[in-house]
Amino acid sequence: MNGTAKTTLPVDGMSCSACAAKIEKALRNTPGVIAARASLSAGRASVEYDSRRVGLPQLAEVVQSLGYQVVEDRHDAPAPAAAAERDDVDRANRTVHDRYNRVARFYDFEQSIGMGLFFRRLRRELWERAPQRGRILEIGVGTGINMKHYPEFAEMTAVDISERMLARATKRAEKLGRRVDLRQMDAQELGFPDGTFDAVLATCVFCSVPDPVQGLREAWRVLRPGGRLLLLDHVRSDNPVLGKLMDWFNPIVVRMEGANINRRTEENVRAAGIAPIEVSRHWLGLVRVIEATKP
């Protein structure tokens, strides 16, 4: 007799893709479980299991033993199409998270050569435009390369999806003697109320965030009226030939580095409803500094 069964556990308490990965791993390691997938955005874990070897209470226990709650089924279960879309986002987030965890060790070295050198001046100049006081959020802090430019009297918060990048950022903050509230968080789902920050900055981040328009909407949302958004990023060339070349090479670069080289970040900023914006172009327009003040 075949005892294969499937269930979906509504899970509360997941705050980042690492939580989903942890739940998935624990479920997969449970004897009798055939397959498991946890979705951060849907707040669910889907499990295929052998009901002769393991039951629902044990599966719920596995999740609860990690500190999450398995709740009574919610009434807001997503429609199948929406659930599939969310699964895609989760998968994309997981890929980005894993890639940056992998490159964390080499990231500072990479930034100390080649393009990284060119970005040094632009980073410094970007941070010089940030307010000198108040609450500032850095999105996609990475290993904390920008920390040396943080305004001395600002109250700094910085987020990233990769815990290995954050571990390096934590060490850097300690070394610099900077107090920074570092949190593992998805830029597409910022856990801050509307209007929390006086400024939001990001350098070379929206080339990696799976849904950049959603990430930019979030950056704008957490900014207070009158607050400044300051972005520095490399973008797809406007030159048709170079642009096409960037499209071709993009899959290889993403795999190796984690960042897309063909993002149209300026267009994405507009698509996120951010206006008015000021753009300055560098390196034949391949690098752009985008600024906006929230009305």
Ligand SMILES: C[S@@+](CC[C@H](N)C(=O)[O-])C[C@H]1O[C@@H](n2cnc3c(N)ncnc32)[C@H](O)[C@@H]1O
């Ligand atoms: C190219 S690195 C840039 C790091 C840093 N801003 C810098 O300029 O050196 C991109 C960073 O964005 C982070 N990231 C990518 N997608 C993210 C997301 N959805 N939420 C938060 N951080 C994300 C990556 O983990 C990585 O640390």
